[in-house]
Amino acid sequence: MSKTFEIVYNAKTGEARAVDGLIWRTxxxxxxxxxVADNPARTTLRWEVKNVNVGSHGVASSGHTVRETVTLLKDTMDVQVRQMPLGYDNSFTGSGRCTAQPYNPRRK
Known part of the structure; x- marks a missing residue:
């Protein structure tokens, strides 16, 4: 799970984009x-990263899909993150604090 990620969300249009380490590598x-939710208390976003290459115990495999869910609690700016490799029983969770910044369209 990435320590940092970037999300650009336009509440007026409902459009959002994200990038983290997994998305960038893939x-x-x-x-x-x-x-998936945007109300006065929270905003929740979800996406799937497909064709992820992974390695475990020296064995590499590809074609995996990881579902990522991010929830921003608006009153505290706390963020909850969950990664779930589809087809497996485990998942990974993390939390942190959002540092909202104005949108800069020139930034890629």
């Missing part, structure tokens, strides 16, 4: 993400 750029 695609080399940010991807569109789905806004």
């Amino acid at each position: 695609y080399g750029k940010g991807i569109p993400v789905k806004v």
Whole structure:
């Protein structure tokens, strides 16, 4: 799980994009993400990273899909993150604090 990630969300249009370490290694750029909840208390976004290459105990495999869910609690700016490799019983969770910044369209 990445220690940092970047999300650009336009509440007026409902469009959002995200990039983290997994997305960057897989695609080399940010991807569109789905806004599954946006209310006064929280914003939740979800996406799937497909064709992920992984290695475990010296064995490499590819073609995996990882679902990522990020929830921002608006009153505290706390963030909850969950990664779930589809087809497996485990998942990974993390939390932190959002440092919101104004949107800069020139930034890639």
